[in-house]
Amino acid sequence: MAASRKDYYSILGVSRDASKEDIKKAYRKLVREWHPDAYKGDDKKDAEDKFKEIQEAYHVLSDPEKRAMFDKFGYVGEPSERVRYGRTSGSSGGFFDESFGDFQDIFDVFFGGSRSRTRESRGQQAVKGEDIHASVTVDLKDVISGKTIYLEYGRSSTCNACGGNGSENGTSFRSCPNCGGSGYVREEHRSFFGVFANTRVCSTCEGGGRIVETRCSKCSGSGALKEKHRVKVNVPPGVEDGSTLRITGHGNAGKSGGPGGDMYVMVRVKVPDHYKRRGTDLYYIAEIDYIEAVLGTTVEVPLPEGGLENLTIPQGTNPGTVFRMKNLGIPSISNSRRGDLNVTVKVNITKPSSKERKILHEIAKIRKAKVME
Ligand SMILES: [Zn+2]
Ligand SMILES: [Zn+2]
Incomplete structure (x- = not known):
């Protein structure tokens, strides 16, 4: 899908001065009607296209920056197939991919809004946190019965002041000057065959379309804080010397809503000389x-x-x-x-x-x- 010149207001059936709430209401109503899992009509393909269009319209009109751009220029300079969200999971019937719409709102519609929005820095790719490696030494007698060890270590956690996006109060952003807020930049290459243009993700904002204006004072803009973390390690009976236990999610915090890294604990077994x-x-x-x-x-x-x-x-x-x-x-x-x-x-x-x-x-x-x- 190329950068489109559709009228997002008429797609959602709202007036140009519609409030955020009106837009959301209209969107939810349309999703119930056109969601491929809910659509009752014959032409599934059309319904799917219509659904994508609704997603696209809502994606733009629900974002004040994008809406303002649309009002001003009549389009948003962002090829919609390249809209990237941090979420990598959360799909319904295999239909959703990462390209369209606001998943949170779809969850709101279909699952009663039980999921809480955890992050604001939409646009940036979710990155899994780094793994942490540690080792513990146990005695042979611990190998007979198994042993519970409490491991204490430092790790990075998501900054609670900014929610990990690095801006003061989590909200201090301005439109990216490099890409004008679209998250993408156009590049032209001249060659013997002519001029080739391609779009790539803006390196200044990493595709988010916005940059931090005032850095979060708690984490100095890094989005992460050092914390002392304690984890319970169950060393199972019969463990071999040199084997590694993985404790999922207890590594460093992920970035842009990505999952935490894992903790890997290598177990050394002290076997008496005899x-x-x-x-x-x-x-x-x-x-x-x-x-x-x-x-x-x-x-x-x-x-x-x-x-x-x-x-x-x-x-x-x-x-x-x-x-x-x-x-x-x-x-x-x-x-x-x-x-x-x-x-x-x-x-x-x-x-x-x-x-x-x-x-x-x-x-x-x-x-x-x-x-x-
Ligand atoms: Zn940018
Ligand atoms: Zn912070």
């Missing part, structure tokens, strides 16, 4: 004396959640034997079933004293072992 972790299984080495291996013993094995568990080493246990202590490993992150705690027996052999040697020689005779004298 364990090796492999998935949900833990490995532990129990050192025993050779006579304990021969005659049997009981060892105390530390548990990942804390405390000790007795493990019986039977008589005649060979070095390197692995005992599996079932369900005393790490919980699975998906089904919380615990893996095993595997205990490998290490046998310490020492040089015997003279007293021990005498007794061992007796045993050697019984076992017909070939030993040194």
Whole structure:
């Protein structure tokens, strides 16, 4: 659709001196009649075009600056297909795109106006806020039970004095001098084939058509404030070392009504030196004396959640034997079933004293072992 020369007043069926309220009333009535979801007639395509026309008319006449421009020049120098709004979501039946009309008013009509308008800086592209990265360190015992951590950090939030648009009281704007308020500038290129003109988004106002006159005194015009933010982080049982949790929307504030960034928390797991972790299984080495291996013993094995568990080493246990202590490993992150705690027996052999040697020689005779004298 090119920059049009339609009479927006007759499209909405209002007089040229109609008040803001009259325009809104007329618009709502027409939307109820022509909205593609509501239209009862046969020619859906015509209804859609008509609906777009109504949107376009209301878009211009509901904006004092655009209305004044229309009154003065008979058109608004803004190709309507390039009207940009910050909203990126909020559609009904897949029909609405970002090109037409004031979504808020459509929501008002169809959903009883329950949504509140949150931003004034129409025109500028909504930008998602930046993500923030942090890391937390947990103990192995926290991995067994899971842990709740409260993380405190600084982030930018939308300035409440100006609503994020950077102008004093959120209202101190003037028409952009670079584009005359249209949000678009025309560029001409000369070439061998002739003169080519194209329109691009005005870089001074970023398409908004207006610039801040007096900067917001609270945020100095940035639209954002630093705030101390606290977030609850649920570290799930079974978490792997180095895994990252995403906490949606707890990053820095978005721009021009865009959503907040996300908070990414990397979890480091401190595993005690006496364990090796492999998935949900833990490995532990129990050192025993050779006579304990021969005659049997009981060892105390530390548990990942804390405390000790007795493990019986039977008589005649060979070095390197692995005992599996079932369900005393790490919980699975998906089904919380615990893996095993595997205990490998290490046998310490020492040089015997003279007293021990005498007794061992007796045993050697019984076992017909070939030993040194
Ligand atoms: Zn501009
Ligand atoms: Zn501010």
